[in-house]
Amino acid sequence: MLDDTLLDDPAALQRADHDHALLALAGVGARVRTALRLADAAGLAALRPEGRPRGVLVAGHGSALTAGEMLAAVAGTACLVTVLPPSDAGPVAREDRRLRAPAFTAGLSWQLPGWAGPLDLLVIATADGDERGLIGLAEQGYARGCAIAVIAPAGSGLAEAALQVRALPLPFVPPALPDQEDPDGRAGATGRGVAEPDLPAEDPGALWAFLAPLLALAEKTGVTQLPSGSLPATADRLDESAVRCRPDAAAYINPAKGLAARLAGTVPLLWAEGPLAAAAANRFAALLADRAGRPALAGSLPQVLLAHRGMFVGQFGAGADPDDFFRDRIDEPDPLLLQVLLLRHTPGRSGPDGSDGGAEGRGEDSGGPYEQPADDDAPRGLAVSRAHRLAAAHEVRLTEFASGRQDRLHALADLVALTDFAAVYLGLAAEAG
Incomplete structure (x- = not known):
C-alpha cells in the first residue's frame, strides 16, 4: 500500500521525479x-x-x-x-x-x-x-x-x-x-x-x-x-490548476494528491458522463499506466454500467470493508478493491463554495473541478443515479469530480489537469516509497 505521508514530502517527490x-x-x-x-x-x-x-x-x-x-x-x-x-x-x-x-x-x-x-x-x-x-x-x-x-x-x-x-x-x-x-x-x-x-x-x-x-x-x-478568447484563457486555467496541485501543497488542500491517495491500492474504474469527461477519463487511464504503472478501466455512462457490472460481484467488489474495525488483519495482505471515479461536466452548476466551477471541496481556491459529496441531493441524470446505486449496493467507494464551467474547453482543462497531476503523484509516491 502507498504511504500517504510521502505525498506531503516535496523533497522525496522531487528526488523520485527523475524526468521532471x-x-x-x-x-x-x-x-x-x-x-x-x-x-x-x-x-x-x-x-x-x-x-x-x-x-x-x-x-x-x-x-x-x-x-x-x-x-x-x-x-x-x-x-x-x-x-x-x-x-x-x-x-x-x-x-x-x-x-x-x-x-x-x-x-x-x-x-x-x-x-x-x-x-x-x-x-x-x-x-x-x-x-x-x-x-x-x-x-x-x-x-x-x-x-x-x-x-x-x-x-x-x-x-x-x-x-x-x-x-x-x-x-x-x-x-x-x-x-x-x-x-x-x-x-x-x-x-x-x-x-x-x-x-x-x-x-x-x-x-x-x-x-x-x-x-x-x-x-x-x-x-x-469556442467563446472569444477561450484558447488564451485556457492557459490561465492550466496555471491555476498547477498552483492548486503544486508539490508543496498539502494533500488536504491539493485535489490531485487527495485523488492519488484514494486510488492507491485499488482497481480504478474511470466512468464519465458526456464526451468531454470521457476524453479526460481515457487520458487518465493512459497516464496511470504510463506514469504510475497502474491498470485502470475507462468507459462512458450509461453503457459502462453493463461493461463493468460483473466486477462488482467478483473478487474486487464483494470483499470486506477496508475500514471494518473487527476484521482480522493478522497475516492478511491488503486487498485490492474497486474504486469508481466519476468525471462529469455540469455547466452552470456551482461548486460547494458557490463559485463558477467550484473548488475541490476542501480547498480555498475556486475555479477547479469540485468533488461532489455522495449524499448531495442535487438532481442527477438517470445514468448517474444508477452508477451511485450500483456502487452503494456493493459497498464500492465512488468519488465524483465535476467541472461547472460553461466553456467546454475550460471544463476539459480542469478535468485533465487534475487527473494528470494525480497520475504523476501516484507514480512518484510509489517510487519514493
Missing part, C-alpha cells in the same frame, strides 16, 4: 501560450479557409491521438473528427536499423481511409518529426488533394516534408526542462527501468503542445466555435 514530470505539467500553460503565438507567426493568423472541412483527420501516436480525441469532444457534432493511429508495422529501413535505439515508430505506417479527399483536412502531429510513416502519410494526403497541416519540431524531416506538400507547418513546442539525465542511471517515467529502450515514457505535457495549435486551427476553419 511535475515541472512539465506545471509548465503546460506557458507551452499553450507559446504554441498559439508560434502558430500565428507560422501563418495561421493569415489563413483564409474556404469554408469548413467535411472532416478532420488527426494522425500520429501517443498524445497526438489523444489531442485528436479531445478535439472531437470539443467539436461535438459540428464536424467529423477521426484519429488515425498506425495501421501496420513493416520492415525497418536500413538507415533506421543503424540507430543505437530505434524509435518506437520505426517501420510503422499510416493509411488514409478511402473516403478522405479534397474536402478534408489532414493534421499530422508528432513530437519527433522523423517518422518515415508520417512523412509517407503527408505524401498520401497531397496525392488525394487533402488540405494538410503538420505539427512537428522545426527542422525535422516532417517539417521539411510539409513544405514539399504545401502543408501549413505548425511548430511543436518542447518542454522547458533542465537536464533530464538520471544521476542513478535509471530510466522511465518514475525511475523504473524500461524493458524496451525504444519505448520511452512520453512527456506528460506534450498533450497541450499538440492540442493548442490543433484547436487554434480548428477554430480558424470553423470546426469548433
